[in-house]
Amino acid sequence: MESQIWTILLAAGIPSTIIGGIVGSMLKRMERRMDEKEQAREQQELYLVKGINASIALGEATAKAVARIPDAHCNGDMHAALEYAQKIKHEQKDFLNEQAIHAIV
Template sequence: MDTSQIWTIILAAGIPSALVALMIRRFEARMDAKEKAREKQELLLVKGINASIALGEATAEAVARIPDAHCNGDMHAALDYAKKIKHEQKDFLQEQAVHALV
């Protein structure tokens, strides 16, 4: 076997391998971009939930201060529930952060 045949074999094997490696890198880059977008979406969902809870708490507390509002137990129960869930979510996210660091 002469050197031109060896180079032909090397090129025949190398070019497809290089193309496959390039395709894999592009696929991984797309997946990384999708994962970052998914993480941002999750963060925005958590922020939206926190904003909704904060608004609900502020509204319930403002209505409770109105003398003629006659707030029933349902609103107070809902306010307590919102505060409980807010703290559970905060605790969960803190726990996840610790697991991610360790």
């Protein structure tokens, strides 16, 4: 009777252990992939912010250079666009600083 119990326990336990190991391995692999995707998405966000900052810097430099040309009659649109770009740049910087503080605290 006792040997039958052990036989039943082994017959049920071995496949369960094997399946549990396989499922655990698959879950770890999926979690690792999700972490890699999250890191890639964060990197993409960083490059987007850097690209926006580079575009604003280029626009500012161009507007300032054109404004110095005596024959270039700059209209109010360029000056307004320069002010707007600078305003947005500072708002973005403030937002990112706020997010950094929230992440730290």
